[in-house]
Amino acid sequence: MNKYYSALIVAFILIISLAQTSQAAWPLYSTPEFRGRIIDVETKEPLEGAVAVALYDKEMLIGGPGGPNSYVYHAKECLTDKKGEFTFPSHFSLHLISKGDGVRFIFYKPGYMADYGPTKIKPILKEKYFSAGRAGEEMEIEGGSFDDSSYTKWKGPMGIVELKKVSPEKAMAPGGIPSDYGARELPLLYKAINLDRRNRGLEGEEK
Numbered sequence: 001m002n003k004y005y006s007a008l009i010v011a012f013i014l015i016i017s018l019a020q021t022s023q024a025a026w027p028l029y030s031t032p033e034f035r036g037r038i039i040d041v042e043t044k045e046p047l048e049g050a051v052a053v054a055l056y057d058k059e060m061l062i063g064g065p066g067g068p069n070s071y072v073y074h075a076k077e078c079l080t081d082k083k084g085e086f087t088f089p090s091h092f093s094l095h096l097i098s099k100g101d102g103v104r105f106i107f108y109k110p111g112y113m114a115d116y117g118p119t120k121i122k123p124i125l126k127e128k129y130f131s132a133g134r135a136g137e138e139m140e141i142e143g144g145s146f147d148d149s150s151y152t153k154w155k156g157p158m159g160i161v162e163l164k165k166v167s168p169e170k171a172m173a174p175g176g177i178p179s180d181y182g183a184r185e186l187p188l189l190y191k192a193i194n195l196d197r198r199n200r201g202l203e204g205e206e207k
Helices: 004-019 123-129 188-200
Strands: 028-031 036-038 050-061 069-079 085-088 091-094 099-108 138-143 152-157 158-161
Touching: 004 069, 036 050, 050 085, 050 091, 050 188, 069 085, 069 091, 069 188, 099 123, 099 158, 099 188, 123 138, 123 152
Parallel strands: 036 158
Antiparallel strands: 028 091, 036 085, 050 069, 050 099, 138 152
16 A cells, blocks of 8 residues: 555545534534424424425635625435424535535425524524434533633423414415525425415416
């Protein structure tokens, strides 16, 4: 084995070690497994067949005049089971001229208003809310730093998403969908959106 391959092995081991100590370790970006439960806000009953979407952002290390640009580079979606629960497996990606910039969520079911994760906690804790424990498990989560006064913590049941049922005239498609992600990239979400459109008597389909 020559020195070139030995150096590559050492570099690879170093990258893996960094990724294990920090989810945002550049250049290997990793996110944990996300899980949760979607329920009806009024009845507290689980919603089977609701769509859960995870959007993975990255930020370019070198930006234009306005600074670095952040955009979605990967997306996952799934349907909830009979318990209203969903799971996204852990995710790993290699970024050479960019860095991971967090994960955003969309939760939707025809006849309900879309939700984007809990508003009762600060955005910096949203990923931990869906990864700290099993759905409904009472835990305390914390994040941020004392140095820049961003430190925050929250205690309560993990991973619960409450959807509000709405009348057909108030129903609308979820927001926050990347402009370059259509029915081909997010078939489950667009199927739900178009089902809602048909239920409301609207013509045409979102693509």
